[in-house]
Amino acid sequence: MNTVLDVQKLTKKYGDYLATDKVTFNIAEHTSTALIGPNGAGKTTTLSMLAGLVTPTNGSIQFQDHSVKDIRSLIGFLPQYPKFFHWLSALEYTEMAARLNGLETKNAVMEAKKTLEFVGIGNVMKKKIGTFSGGMKQRLGLAQAIVHQPKLLLLDEPVSALDPVGRRQVMELLKELQQKTTILYSTHILNDAEQMTDQLLFLRNGKLVENGSLDEVRNRYANPRIVIEFESIEERKRFESLITWEVTSKDLSISLAVDQPNVSMHQVLTILQSNNCSVRKVEHQTASLEEIFMKVAVI
Numbered sequence: 001m002n003t004v005l006d007v008q009k010l011t012k013k014y015g016d017y018l019a020t021d022k023v024t025f026n027i028a029e030h031t032s033t034a035l036i037g038p039n040g041a042g043k044t045t046t047l048s049m050l051a052g053l054v055t056p057t058n059g060s061i062q063f064q065d066h067s068v069k070d071i072r073s074l075i076g077f078l079p080q081y082p083k084f085f086h087w088l089s090a091l092e093y094t095e096m097a098a099r100l101n102g103l104e105t106k107n108a109v110m111e112a113k114k115t116l117e118f119v120g121i122g123n124v125m126k127k128k129i130g131t132f133s134g135g136m137k138q139r140l141g142l143a144q145a146i147v148h149q150p151k152l153l154l155l156d157e158p159v160s161a162l163d164p165v166g167r168r169q170v171m172e173l174l175k176e177l178q179q180k181t182t183i184l185y186s187t188h189i190l191n192d193a194e195q196m197t198d199q200l201l202f203l204r205n206g207k208l209v210e211n212g213s214l215d216e217v218r219n220r221y222a223n224p225r226i227v228i229e230f231e232s233i234e235e236r237k238r239f240e241s242l243i244t245w246e247v248t249s250k251d252l253s254i255s256l257a258v259d260q261p262n263v264s265m266h267q268v269l270t271i272l273q274s275n276n277c278s279v280r281k282v283e284h285q286t287a288s289l290e291e292i293f294m295k296v297a298v299i
Helices: 043-050 090-100 105-118 134-146 164-177 190-195 214-220 233-242 265-274 289-298
Strands: 003-014 017-028 032-036 058-063 075-078 152-156 182-187 199-204 207-212 225-230 247-250 253-257 279-285
Touching: 003 043, 003 182, 017 043, 017 058, 017 182, 017 199, 032 043, 032 190, 043 152, 043 182, 075 134, 090 105, 090 134, 105 134, 134 152, 134 164, 164 182, 164 190, 182 190, 190 289, 199 214, 199 289, 207 214, 207 289, 214 289, 225 233, 225 265, 233 247, 233 253, 233 265, 265 279
Parallel strands: 017 207, 032 182, 032 199, 075 152, 152 182
Antiparallel strands: 003 017, 003 058, 199 207, 225 253, 225 279, 247 253
């Protein structure tokens, strides 16, 4: 795959405060990358520098054959808290965004209408933005970011203002957009990152502390285990009396790390069946993205 964005040692200081510290990564064409980290990790600062809205203290940003100063018309940006002119209609606002990004008037109107339909607010395109709900404004913000068909789409918490249904719908829109553009988005909703991500970037205290595909990151922090849920606490305790393995117990469940000698699903099932243990479920688990997040980006 072709590299769309190459970021090297990106650093931003505000006085003595180091917002980002030598952040380095690259993004391939037509992929989706999730920027993950707790509040204050440097996600918004990173996206703002990539969008050309904040000047880096040090480091470089290379977009294909262009420097960051030349890419305003090639990128789309949705800030976490987009601002609007409430007296404009959605169509007027999106048309304005299209013209600011180089589209001629006729094409700007056509693309604005088409984009508003695409994001799901075409039926209210002539209504004033001041009458819009938070979710409608979030969709409008996405429309202004993509109306000019950017090669790189930067999104800061793009679904944070949406309810679960709206969030799912917008994530489906982003999956469709990925066929035409490259997406880098920040999020704290880890389920979204699991659904639509080719690459994960974990930030902590301004530093990039982990990166890779979802599978690569999971394999590094897999912590594979067998989890058994019993019908009763008595059944759980009886099973524990039958084994010598170390377990972690909680209420009706136990967790067995599979890196112990002789621990396997076959061995576990054999003991359960031969002793007629009453269980609700037995499953093989690996570390969830939330567990990885807590280990990598928080602790």
